[in-house]
Amino acid sequence: MFIRSERLFLRPGWAEDWEELLALLGDETVVRNLANAPWPYTAEDARSFIAMPQDHLLPRFLITAPGADGARLIGGCGLSLLDGEVNLGYWIEQREWGRGYASEAAGAVLRIAHALGHRRVVASHYIDNAASGRVLEKVGFRRTGRVIERFSKGRGFASPTREYEVRFDSPSDCDDDAMAGLQAA
Template sequence: MFIRTERLFLRPGWPEDLDELLAVLRDDAVLRNLALAPLPGTAEEAREYLARPRHRLLPNFFIYARSFGGPRLVGGIGLGRDGDDVELGYWIVRAHRGKGYAAEAVRAVLAQARMLGHRQIVARHFADNETSARVLESTGFKPTGETRPRFSTGRGGEAPAMLYVAVLSENSARPDGAGTRARRNPGPEQYLKRA
């Protein structure tokens, strides 16, 4: 699965990405804010990460900026499971922050998630990461008001993380392909009641 946007090309990781991925692993600013699926820490783990099969309904992409000098790895984005939720996670290399790449990639993946039949996507950001809050809110996510501790390898422990939700469709085909009318999917208020 590939996605092309105005400035970006999103594609799965390939073994040829090993050197670029290892360079990203040295960026503490990236590692500090990863929680759902931490990046691998060694070359061998990186090879396994790149070779791992992906679930067709939970795509993961490397984000490449298209340029005249050739594509440049600027980050990663994908969907994963967190309990019953489908969660969006992303990271942007420090040198490429502030250019709107995160929001552009998030919008593209949300559109893909809608096409895959997902009705709702959640996202979390650590409370001290205000940039992620702005990205999520600018792409249609709404804060739920729920804050919970979340583990981060890059932080060496737990830190408070804030929950956001994007409702993609209240009635759509089920992601398992059954094609039946979906039940109404609750929005942010569902999480406020659970807190």
């Protein structure tokens, strides 16, 4: 599955992406905000992530931004199961923070989740990463009121996370405005 949004192209990871993925996740500032990426992030971690099979109901994407020299990898976004619930996760390389890429990618993947028939999607962020909470709220998530400890492989310990959710009334209620600018293949 591929997604084109206004400024980004989201695609599955390819075997040749491992070195670029390794370079981007070689930044501890990024990895410490993720639950499942270990620190230090190794070549084996990058290769294993790329080799993970895709589930068509829980797609994972690498985020690329087009430029004069072609598209370059800037992050990742996707769906996974977390404690039996569909979970949205994302990350953006540090030098691209503040440009709205996380919101654009998360919104695109959330629309795909809706189109795939998911009725509820959850997400969370570490309390010390307030920018991620703003991303979630911008794309339609609401706070559940729960704060729980979640282990971070990158941090090496559990930290408090704020939980969010978005609910869809029905899989077919996605209006044209919500799907505008989104193309999936």
